[in-house]
Amino acid sequence: MSGPGEPRPGGAAGARPTVLVLDAAPGEPAPRLGALTGRARVLHAPYGTDTDALRAQLGEADVLLVWDFLSDAVRAAWPGPGPRPRWVHTASAGVDRLMFPELIDSDTVLTNARGVFDGPIAEYVAALVLAMAKDLPRTLALQASREWRHRESQRIAGTRACVVGSGPIGHAIAAQLAALGIVTALVGRRPRAGVHGPADLDRLLARADWVVCAAPLTEETRAMFDARRFGLMQPGARFVNVGRGPLVVEDDLVAALHQRWIAGAALDVFEHEPLKPDSALWTAPGLLVSPHMSGDTVGWRDELGRQFVELFGRWEDGRPLTNVVDKDRGYVPGN
């Protein structure tokens, strides 16, 4: 096993590389890595492997596949200066759980699942926006009590959305909402063609009917949706978070809903997941709670496995990896 400073161009060196899979919880499907047969030695760190054992496994792995993308185990077990994976791939779009100094400062390459979730999450956001505009939650509640109560609903064509987060997911959401006739502005870390910079954010929030958060979680974005920003929004505005839970100050959102600062919200991600049964979020007025499922359409796990196998092919051939995270920024930079 070569040392950390030495280039290790995958299978080209002769010996099969070791791929360590950080397994997901029991019951979750494992990645289908049959395509790596004969090309890699695939080892598994079962869900709940203790930190010392995981650290030992990491010291022997060339590649780490973080299949349990909700885990903080890698951070805890990351080896010191000795041998460690040269490439870490996480089966998620967000990489915040891997943004710890030892990995950031190392020459280990980090890649993510960029691309897999764009379309599914964009559809999910469209579903939430339309459900809120058409008052579907109340329709379902009235159906449950067999009540026929006609109401007027809202048109979405011509309304305004502000999508925060200009990665491929944010772009896909903006395109989907625009296809529904919603006038959509996209806000990212730096202004560029089709993307507003942070300086425009508050102004855009103040006139949006729909505020959609699809930003990566970084030190800059943490808690960005707080009482001040909910206070800027219109009383008829609705807020959707499909990014990461800590982008939102949850208590501030609950207060904003109770005080009718905004008309409604939908959260698919939370500061602590799974959301505990006693959380005030379950019953906040006008809040739709879903269990971190926005990107998970049928076959998503297989798609994530396929994506890793494809990246592995590049790695073993010595071709450049795609989906490489800029570890200083905390996401994959793009257009």
Place this chain on the structure above:
Amino acid sequence: MSGPGEPRPGGAAGARPTVLVLDAAPGEPAPRLGALTGRARVLHAPYGTDTDALRAQLGEADVLLVWDFLSDAVRAAWPGPGPRPRWVHTASAGVDRLMFPELIDSDTVLTNARGVFDGPIAEYVAALVLAMAKDLPRTLALQASREWRHRESQRIAGTRACVVGSGPIGHAIAAQLAALGIVTALVGRRPRAGVHGPADLDRLLARADWVVCAAPLTEETRAMFDARRFGLMQPGARFVNVGRGPLVVEDDLVAALHQRWIAGAALDVFEHEPLKPDSALWTAPGLLVSPHMSGDTVGWRDELGRQFVELFGRWEDGRPLTNVVDKDRGYVPGN
């Protein structure tokens, strides 16, 4: 007052024409006809006016505005061969309640609200399709019991829809679904560019993931969605009706859902409205019930009033009316 056979080109004749408004139920907003001040004598037949009184009013009216578009009162009260309105406008897209022989065979012109509901209903159908694909009803039920239960949902891009009804509402639905990436076929009474004829219907139903009914109710379309047609559909298919209730054999739909012939359905219209509390439809598995609201976005009543005022302007000027119903077919023919 001129006789029924004589042309009566509105205000051009001198005397102000009489517009009779068949009012909607108490609590429903009245049409805002201030623009007709000095141009017409506006009378009202209050909701529940008895048949004889209504017949007398009809005999004195030049124009009838059927504001209570759910009413069958016009059919019952329509005068015999004597004086009667020369123009009837209904504030609805469907004209089935006015398709009675005395009106069909007369030279009274019938117009409808073509155009007002297209966009709203298309959005509503998109909301239903996305809600079913993303399993939102179950998400809401789980939220009510504070349960975090991750599920996979369905992508809609690349799925197939069959939209039955090729009027402006059907066209708008098809365009909206296509904008969401759904491969959409439109079926109408006669085949033409972009529209399949009835001969293709069963074949298209058999391969659709989404079957959307937006057809007019005529003797040809009544009960068209019956056990045989539900039997043709795929087990994963979902059915949506935003046309008229009697297009569907409701008992057959309930049976199809119980037998899992199809995966789900959403009805916004019913054979008898309002749906009675003891209807089996409220609790049929996988069925979403809404109270005939698909086209009724905020401001819809005002929009209907504006549309009538605009048509009235044409009528008083002797210009040709738009939205004229082909009384033999039972809808406004179009492209």
